[in-house]
Amino acid sequence: MIRTENLTRIFRTEEVETIALNGVNIEVEDGEFIAIMGPSGCGKSTLLNILGLLDSPTEGKYWLNNEEVGHLKERERTAYRKGRIGFVFQNFNLIDELTVEENVDLQLKYLGVGKAERKERVLEILRKVKLSHRAKHYPHQLSGGQQQRVAIARAVVGKPSIILADEPTGNLDSKNGMEVMQLLSELNEEGTTIVMVTHSKHDATYASRIINLFDGQVVDAMNDQL
Structure with missing residues (x-):
């Protein structure tokens, strides 16, 4: 599904050149x-942004579903990820003026799904994340x-083949964090591919495999600084 070859991302200003990723192959x-684990500043979120087509590499190649997409321009990236990739962020990114139901429904509107089907799918996913009773709340x-479960519902309601999660429990206490991780695990068991950036060794236990980054490169073992 995902393959990268010598993926490199360099951020440049007039005076400074920062190599965020340096020849990443995954x-x-x-x-x-x-x-995806590693110390702060190692390139985890930069890698996730490229995998999610929110950014493009400076050098190297990126294949998603056997199509090379690393070269796509911004508008092309936006069109390509539509309906294919679901995002879950640390800060939830919900719209305060919309109810739970409306926040989730917005994703289906964006995908052009009809009203009747949207309602059915929103109610179905809210049942799945155990928030049916909160549908009319803000x-x-x-x-x-609960807000993070709404964010997950919004990410998966469009039935993407992959979910990218950036520190999904970073703003949660241990109990709520565990509930969110259990939900992601259930979605994975149902066949959804998940790539998650995390600092939490506990959260990483839910993963089938860990990719460790250090100084923008993939390393074989967990670094002591984690």
Whole structure:
């Protein structure tokens, strides 16, 4: 599903050149649950942004579903990830003025799904994340764990083949964090491929495999600084 070859990302200003990724080679098979780990500043989020087509590499190649997509321009990346990739972020990124139901429904509107089907799919996914009783509530009326479950519902309601999660439990207490990880694990067991960036060794235990980064490169063993 995912393959990179010598993936490199360099950020340049007039005076400074920062190598965020340096020749990264990874492969992710369909149905895997991958945890990307490493110390702060090692390139984890930069890699996830490229995998999610939010950014493009400076050098190297990136294949998604056997298609080389690393060269795509911004508009092409936006069109390509539509319906294919679901995102879950640390800060939830919900729209405060919309209810739980409306936040999830917005993704299906974006995909052009008809009204009747949208309603059915929204109710189905809210049942799955155990938030049917909160459908008419607004984000500020929910706990952090509930908000993250809404974010996950929004990410998966469009039935993407891959979910990318950036520190999905970073703003949660241990109980809510565990519930979110169990939900991601259930989605993976149903066949969804998940790639997750995390600092948490506990969260990483839910993954089938760990990719360790250090100074923008893949390393074989966990570094002592983690």
